Amino acid sequence: MAKEDEIAYLSRAGAGSAEHAAAKPFSDPQCGMYLVRIGTLMALLPPPPARVLDLGCGTGWTSLFFARAGYEVVGADIAPDMIRLANELRDREGLANASFVVSDYEALTFHNEFDAVVFFHSLHHADDEGLALRKAFAALKPGGVLLADEPGVGHAASENSLEAVAKFGVTEKDLPPAHLVELGRAAGFEAFRVFPCAESLAKVVYTGRAEPLPDPFADTGPAAERLHRTGLRRTCDRVLSRLRPTPAWRLTNVDHLLLHIHADGLVLMRKGAHSARAAA
Numbered sequence: 592m593a594k595e596d597e598i599a600y601l602s603r604a605g606a607g608s609a610e611h612a613a614a615k616p617f618s619d620p621q622c623g624m625y626l627v628r629i630g631t632l633m634a635l636l637p638p639p640p641a642r643v644l645d646l647g648c649g650t651g652w653t654s655l656f657f658a659r660a661g662y663e664v665v666g667a668d669i670a671p672d673m674i675r676l677a678n679e680l681r682d683r684e685g686l687a688n689a690s691f692v693v694s695d696y697e698a699l700t701f702h703n704e705f706d707a708v709v710f711f712h713s714l715h716h717a718d719d720e721g722l723a724l725r726k727a728f729a730a731l732k733p734g735g736v737l738l739a740d741e742p743g744v745g746h747a748a749s750e751n752s753l754e755a756v757a758k759f760g761v762t763e764k765d766l767p768p769a770h771l772v773e774l775g776r777a778a779g780f781e782a783f784r785v786f787p788c789a790e791s792l793a794k795v796v797y798t799g800r801a802e803p804l805p806d807p808f809a810d811t812g813p814a815a816e817r818l819h820r821t822g823l824r825r826t827c828d829r830v831l832s833r834l835r836p837t838p839a840w841r842l843t844n845v846d847h848l849l850l851h852i853h854a855d856g857l858v859l860m861r862k863g864a865h866s867a868r869a870a871a
């Protein structure tokens with residue numbers, strides 16, 4: 592019943608939830624961190640007026656940020672009440688370059704239409720994230736990029752997620768970059784980059800309030816094995832070799848953060864410029 596529960600979430604979540612969702616990111620105590628994350632996404636998108644498909648857009652705050660910057664945006668969400676609010680917010684701002692559709696991202700029918708697909712905190716609600724990535728792949732034009740800003744290791748077991756699952760029946764998963772890269776490769780994507788999670792980086796650099804992170808290089812278990820298998824170890828080494836000569840940095844925390852990108856990070860994947868592969 593997970594999809595029905597996703598659809599019912601806003602009506603079940605009670606007083607104030609719709610108002611909070613409609614006023615994001617400014618309604619949230621983590622507003623600054625949301626802005627850091629969306630700024631990073633916008634730095635990685637192709638320039639406007641590229642066509643962007645924002646999947647699991649909720650009330651569409653990310654879509655409207657993209658639209659204000661000049662992108663041609665389609666926001667899609669499985670929940671009709673989320674899309675009703677998104678349409679109201681779009682109309683209030685008169686943004687003709689944003690449109691919204693009720694759609695399950697595991698059943699998309701777009702083909703070769705978009706320059707970019709964004710999943711922002713939404714793919715981890717999927718029944719089958721591999722299927723959603725295959726549908727997103729089909730929606731992209733050859734050469735298009737997919738950006739996935741999703742929670743990594745530890746999300747499903749967090750207190751908030753356990754409460755959301757128990758109360759509302761929604762799906763909560765860990766989607767570490769290593770897992771997304773493997774599924775993306777199977778979907779047909781040809782090039783991958785994994786960036787440190789912008790929020791974690793900002794916390795370390797600007798607030799000094801970083802969570803203590805384990806060192807995956809000291810780990811000989813599945814996490815270290817995944818780091819090697821997905822090629823992320825090379826990315827870590829490259830970034831670290833650039834940072835080490837700057838002694839003013841809090842090297843220990845930043846090192847650990849960068850080494851942690853197999854578990855938590857922003858994933859960019861690109862469809863080949865000549866890709867003719869169809870979605871499964």
Ligand SMILES: C[S@@+](CC[C@H](N)C(=O)[O-])C[C@H]1O[C@@H](n2cnc3c(N)ncnc32)[C@H](O)[C@@H]1O
Nearest residue numbers: 597647648649668669670695696711712713716
């Ligand atoms: C945590 S919310 C994030 C919403 C929005 N991206 C934001 O940042 O405010 C997850 C969203 O994913 C949507 N969702 C869940 N499963 C989906 C599916 N199969 N297809 C499309 N949207 C889905 C939910 O309705 C919800 O709006």
